[in-house]
Amino acid sequence: MNTTTFTIYSKISELPANWDEVAAHNAFLQKPYLTVLEASAPSNMQCFYIGIYEHSELIGVALAQYLNLNKLESFGERDKCLKTAVRNFVFKNFASHVLFLGNNMITGQNGYTFNKEIEFKHISEVLVQCAAAITAYFKKQKINIHLVSFKDFYPHCADELKAFDFKDIYEFNAQPNMIFELSEEWKSDLDYVAAFSKKYRDQYKRARKKCDDIRIRELSLEEIITQETRIYDLYHHVAKNAPFNTFFLAKNHFSSFKKQLKNQFVLMGYFLDDKLVGFHTLLLNGTVLETYFLGYDSDVQKEKMLYLNMLYNMTEFGIQKQYKRIIFGRTALEIKSSIGAEPIMMSGFIYHRNKFINKYIGKIFKNLEPEVQWQQRHPFK
Structure with a gap:
């Protein structure tokens, strides 16, 4: 040295x-x-x-x-x-x-x-x-x-x-990091769903049906700026109800992210009757898909199984874009394992x-x- x-x-x-x-x-x-x-x-x-x-x-x-x-x-x-x-x-x-x-x-x-x-x-x-x-x-x-x-x-x-x-x-x-090693044999969401046992295939179908009337689309930088207050409120609701926090994001965090990383950063909005009720974010990191912060309306989440549907959507995005693995992080371990992620200490x-x-x-x-x-x-x- x-x-x-x-x-x-x-x-x-x-x-x-x-x-x-x-x-x-x-x-x-x-x-x-x-x-x-x-x-x-x-x-x-x-x-x-x-x-x-x-x-x-x-x-x-x-x-x-x-x-x-x-x-x-x-x-x-x-x-x-x-x-x-x-x-x-x-x-x-x-x-x-x-x-x-x-x-x-x-x-x-x-x-x-x-x-x-x-x-x-x-x-x-x-x-x-x-x-x-x-x-x-x-x-x-x-x-x-x-x-x-x-x-x-x-x-x-x-x-x-x-x-x-x-x-x-x-x-x-x-808590372990939940990581999903995606199979090279999966070329579409159909291949992914076909790999489930009956119990989890039924769970997938039930969750998807619950979310039928939710419209999901990627938000542009302009839309993120327009929806900034709502996005932050949805994030903050989830963050403050976590078991332990050492920080809270700044209100301009997601728009700053989109400005700097452009297409490398993805924010997907979930809309019910044209109102934003949830979002999730992804960072494209080489061959790895990194899940980032999310937020949701707790009432809609409960009724529409919103969080589980977000996990499925992130996984299907990874499969469609041919990523090798998805990093899901430390929270909600059991539900993440139910969609295929494995705990890595x-x-x-x-x-x-x-x-x-x-x-x-x-x-x-x-x-x-x-x-x-x-x-x-x-x-x-």
């Missing part, structure tokens, strides 16, 4: 010209997406963009996010219990300033990428050093970072990192900068992490 250095940037305009060439394999680390964050990040988030150099040549890029949880309107309103109240108190008082090395807004290994083979020894070293440098920056601003988290690593990467600088950092496994690493608290970080984390009981479904013959 004597020849490796890093530079931390706070503005997209400062990034090297060849940034996107290095980040070519991950849309979530390329300038258009990072520009979306700069223009419409949650109000309690500040982003940092890290260039990793070898002999002054850019060989890697990474993302870091600082979250001030004191600015959060709610940690989530779905669960009302003593454990939730205790968790909220702890976060407000002992973990309100959080630094993520990675992207806290999406699920998946999207925190860094290199354009050449790099040993995990060097990766672990540079990530830890970057965290220390950003922590020192905030200390100068009179802000004391409480928690540092390195987010979302697939098992083989986590195992490699633990052999080096991550060996003394607490590893945690939150991912690891994160976390430490508290107070040594006494960090000594018990494992016990504290297990007691604060919302428990999710779910049964995996197996929909195919």
Whole structure:
């Protein structure tokens, strides 16, 4: 690592010209997406963009996010219990300033990428050093970072990192990432439905019938801007009823996304009697289809099985466009497994900068992490 250095940037305009060439394999680390964050990040988030150099040549890029949880309107309103109240108190008082090395807004290994083979020894070293440098920056601003988290690593990467600088950092496994590996034999939605067992084929038919009078179409940038308030209200309703939140999107997030990524970003609107009652979003990321945020009217969702129909529509979009896999993320595990997604465990690493608290970080984390009981479904013959 004597020849490796890093530079931390706070503005997209400062990034090297060849940034996107290095980040070519991950849309979530390329300038258009990072520009979306700069223009419409949650109000309690500040982003940092890290260039990793070898002999002054850019060989890697990474993302870091600082979250001030004191600015959060709610940690989530779905669960009302003593454990939730205790968790909220702890976060407000002992973990309100959080630094993520990675992207806290999406699920998946999207925190860094290199354009050449790099040993995990060097990766672990540079990530830890970057965290220390950003922590020192905030200390100068009179802000004391409480928690540092390195987010979302697939098992083989986590195992490699633990052999080096991550060996003394607490590893945690939150809910799995639901990933759908699409069969190459599926050329249309008919092939997909034909692969279901009778029970799940019946579920598909029932859901589709419920949604007969819903009109679905992709929204242009102009339409997204026109519907911005309604889109945000639908998103916000779903987000605030999640079991746990660390941020809420800015109101202009979806229009900013469409402006920057154009055809790479898809927002599908669901209309009932010409009124927008739901939407889902997709990011086209090479051979991978990334599901992004969605929203819906809860009354319509219940009556029309709107969420399940959204999952089917995202899957059929992926099949029609011949994507290899769909990343469905961490929420609603059981219903996502019922349409074919499989759980893939991912690891994160976390430490508290107070040594006494960090000594018990494992016990504290297990007691604060919302428990999710779910049964995996197996929909195919």
